[in-house]
Amino acid sequence: MSTLALLLTLIFVLIPLILSKTLQLGLEKDTLIATVRSIIQLFAVGYVLQFIFDSGNILYIFLMVALMIGAAVQNARKKGASIRGITWKLVLTFVVIEVLTQGILLGLQITPPTAQYIIPLSGMVIGNSMVLGILFLNRFTSEVASRREETELILSLGGTPKQAIQRSLLASIKASTIPTIESQKTIGLVQLPGMMSGQIIAGADPLQAVMFQLLILFLLLTTAIVTSIMLGFLSYPTKFNERMQVLD
Amino acid sequence: MKQQAAITLEDVVYETEENKIIHGITGMFTKGKITAIIGPSGAGKTTLFRLCNGLLSPSDGNILIDGEDILTFDPVNLRRRVGIVLQQATMLEGSVRDNVALPLQLAGKELKQDEAERIIQEVGLEAEILDRNSRDLSGGQKQKVSIARTLLNEPEILLLDEITSSLDRVSKQDIENLMTQINREHGTTIIWITHNLEQAKSVADEVWVMMDGTIAEAGPIDILDHPENDAVKHFVMEEEK
Numbered sequence: 001m002s003t004l005a006l007l008l009t010l011i012f013v014l015i016p017l018i019l020s021k022t023l024q025l026g027l028e029k030d031t032l033i034a035t036v037r038s039i040i041q042l043f044a045v046g047y048v049l050q051f052i053f054d055s056g057n058i059l060y061i062f063l064m065v066a067l068m069i070g071a072a073v074q075n076a077r078k079k080g081a082s083i084r085g086i087t088w089k090l091v092l093t094f095v096v097i098e099v100l101t102q103g104i105l106l107g108l109q110i111t112p113p114t115a116q117y118i119i120p121l122s123g124m125v126i127g128n129s130m131v132l133g134i135l136f137l138n139r140f141t142s143e144v145a146s147r148r149e150e151t152e153l154i155l156s157l158g159g160t161p162k163q164a165i166q167r168s169l170l171a172s173i174k175a176s177t178i179p180t181i182e183s184q185k186t187i188g189l190v191q192l193p194g195m196m197s198g199q200i201i202a203g204a205d206p207l208q209a210v211m212f213q214l215l216i217l218f219l220l221l222t223t224a225i226v227t228s229i230m231l232g233f234l235s236y237p238t239k240f241n242e243r244m245q246v247l248d
Numbered sequence: 249m250k251q252q253a254a255i256t257l258e259d260v261v262y263e264t265e266e267n268k269i270i271h272g273i274t275g276m277f278t279k280g281k282i283t284a285i286i287g288p289s290g291a292g293k294t295t296l297f298r299l300c301n302g303l304l305s306p307s308d309g310n311i312l313i314d315g316e317d318i319l320t321f322d323p324v325n326l327r328r329r330v331g332i333v334l335q336q337a338t339m340l341e342g343s344v345r346d347n348v349a350l351p352l353q354l355a356g357k358e359l360k361q362d363e364a365e366r367i368i369q370e371v372g373l374e375a376e377i378l379d380r381n382s383r384d385l386s387g388g389q390k391q392k393v394s395i396a397r398t399l400l401n402e403p404e405i406l407l408l409d410e411i412t413s414s415l416d417r418v419s420k421q422d423i424e425n426l427m428t429q430i431n432r433e434h435g436t437t438i439i440w441i442t443h444n445l446e447q448a449k450s451v452a453d454e455v456w457v458m459m460d461g462t463i464a465e466a467g468p469i470d471i472l473d474h475p476e477n478d479a480v481k482h483f484v485m486e487e488e489k
Contacts, residue, residue, distance in 0.1 A: 149338045156301055158328040158401060159354040167340075243305055244323040 010035075052115050061115050065122045069094045072130035080137040080231075084238040090133060093230045097129045098122055100226065101219055110215065121219070124195075128180075128220050132227040136176040140232065143168035144239055151246055161240040169236055173228040180224035184217055193217075253315070254279040254405050254437035255300055255330075260309035262295055269295045271461040272309065277405075277454075279314075282431050282438040284448035284469065287458035288483065293441045294335070296458070297407045300439075301332040313405070328355075331403030335410045337394040339382035344368070344393055347382045351401045359400070371396045372422040387414035395423065399430070406430070408440040412447065424451050445472060445487045457483065 013035050020027040052060040073090045080086035102118065104110070111117040144151070147168045154164040187193060195216060199209035241247055253276035262270035270292045277283050285293050298304045299311060302323050311318040318326060328351075339347055348367060349359035365375040371392040377385075385393065391414055398406070408427070412420040428451055430436050442448050448455060449469055456466040457480045465471060465480045475481045 149336060150340060152303060153334070153338045153340070154350070154354065155323075156303055156327055156332050156334065157351045157354060157397065158324050160324060163354055243302065243319075245303060245305065 049115075049119065052119065056115070061118055064115075064119050065098060065126075068123055068126045069098065072126050072133075076130050076133040076137065079134045080141075080235070082141055083137070083235045086137075086235070089231060089234040092234065093133065093227055094126055094129055096230060097125055097223055097226055101125050101222060105219075121216070124216055125219060125223050128223050129227045132176055132180070132224050133231055135179070136172055136228045136231050137235075139175045140168065140172040140235060143172050148246065155244060155246070161237065161244050164246075165236045165239060169232045173225075173232050176228045177224045180220060184221070187217065251281075252279040253277065254313070255439075256310075256312040256315070258310040258312070260296075260299065260306045260311060262292070262299060262304060263307045269461050270299070270306070273461075273463055274309075275456065275463055275466055277437060277439050279437050280431070280435045281453040282427070282440060282451055283454040283456060284452035285439060285441045285456045285458060286443070286445065286448055286472075286483075286487075287456075287464070291458040292461040293458050294409055297332055297409055297439070297441065300405075300407060301330050302326045303332075328401045329403055330405045330407065331398040331401050332407040333391075333395050333398045333409060333411050335413065337387070337390040337414075339385070339390055339393065342382060343378065344380050344382050344385070345378040347393055348378070348396050348400065350397055363400075367396045367400055368393075370399070370426060372419060372426070388416065388419055391415060392419070392423070395426075402434075403436065405437045405439070408438065410441050410443060413443065420447070427451060443487070445484065448472070459483070 013031065016031050017028055019025070020031065048064070052064060069091065072094055073087060076090050077086050080090070083089070102122065105121065106113050106118075111121065144165065150167065151164045155161070193213050193216070196209045196213040199212065200206055239247055255277040257273050257275050260270055260273045261268070273296070285296070287293055295304065299306055300318075302318060302321070305319070313321065313326070313330065321329075340350065345359070345364055348364055352359045364378055368375055368378055373389065373392050373396075377389065377393075382390070382393065391411055395408075395411060406427075412423050415423065424447065427438055427440070431438050440448070440452065449472060452469045454467065455469050455472060457464045457472075457475070457477070459479055464483075465475055465477045472484055475484055
């Protein structure tokens with residue numbers, strides 16, 4: 001794509017700006033901020049990636065993945081503010097997800113051990129894990145509050161905290177994982193996934209693009225289920241004290 | 249003969265960040281007896297039960313079960329020994345059988361059909377109800393299932409929090425008879441929060457009158473016929489109107 005072509009894409013920013021102004025939607029400021037931020041952030045990432053790919057230094061890959069995990073934790077932790085030690089629970093979850101998925105991909109030589117593969121795939125895994133984490137934490141917090149009577153009933157009958165919170169935990173894990181599974185059922189029918197579209201536009205063989213997209217989809221299934229289960233099992237004990245009483 | 253204490257409270261205080269709910273209660277519930285707890289709403293009666301069952305811990309003071317500090321008990325064992333039937337009779341999703349079986353399931357055991365039928369009939373329900381969805385039950389039926397569920401743990405001490413408030417007169421009488429029978433046959437200590445003075449007098453051996461987080465008066469049940477404390481006198485008069 002030429003620079004002129006890129007500049008012409010700004011028409012797609014002008015259209016919402018004009019519509020917002022005409023209909024007095026008040027979205028002009030946010031649209032402009034979003035546009036400027038996306039240009040700066042994406043070019044910055046582009047230059048950083050270029051540098052990492054050229055250098056071939058494995059340390060830079062680690063640094064990049066660590067930065068991704070740091071940003072994902074920062075974003076997700078706000079939703080779990082009521083859970084003690086949520087920052088470290090998120091760090092542990094994202095690290096485990098990253099090690100597990102990259103371990104399988106690299107260990108079985110599904111993808112080559114180069115920055116071109118590790119960084120984008122890590123970005124997708126960590127990004128999805130973050131969204132899943134936020135979904136899970138939102139749901140878990142509301143489930144625990146709405147099922148408090150049930151939880152106390154089970155404790156009062158001699159149940160352990162794990163038994164008492166099991167229904168809230170399973171409901172939250174299910175609810176946060178279902179969107180990933182459901183979206184995979186209609187993929188390719190309703191819309192072409194972003195990565196696959198990008199590859200096809202860039203001139204890749206569509207079947208190659210499909211194979212990579214399938215890899216991503218399967219990766220995200222593991223990411224979804226492992227994220228919610230790990231966060232769930234790390235988080236539920238913080239809802240109780242050592243006398244097995246529900247904390248407010 | 250000296251009476252043994254099932255539960256002893258030594259200057260027990262319970263407070264939250266906003267409120268002091270229990271203001272230093274000292275007293276004992278006699279082993280093998282039925283004690284009624286009466287008093288106006290907000291007197292701290294339910295909180296006292298939650299302290300005795302270990303769902304809450306006192307902010308200060310000690311609670312002893314059979315002379316041993318409650319804090320030395322494993323919470324799971326404590327809650328099986330000191331059973332509680334809560335007023336709201338919460339039902340879990342599933343059938344009545346699932347709900348009745350809950351205490352055994354929590355202990356890793358299975359509820360046998362004949363045992364399920366026996367316990368459900370004991371609280372005055374038909375065995376057929378076991379297969380119904382627990383959410384379709386009336387308030388009174390839920391309360392009876394809730395009682396059956398707690399009884400399956402065979403607790404030594406039974407805390408009953410206004411368990412007959414949603415029951416009709418006949419069911420109320422059945423539950424009173426059942427509790428008296430459990431108390432006599434198994435020597436189970438029963439502590440019963442009730443708003444019904446008539447019920448307290450008919451089932452209980454002893455009574456605590458709680459007001460504003462303290463014991464206003466306590467003793468044999470007949471103290472309700474001639475209370476000494478003016479506030480208790482007034483409360484009893486109002487309740488008997």
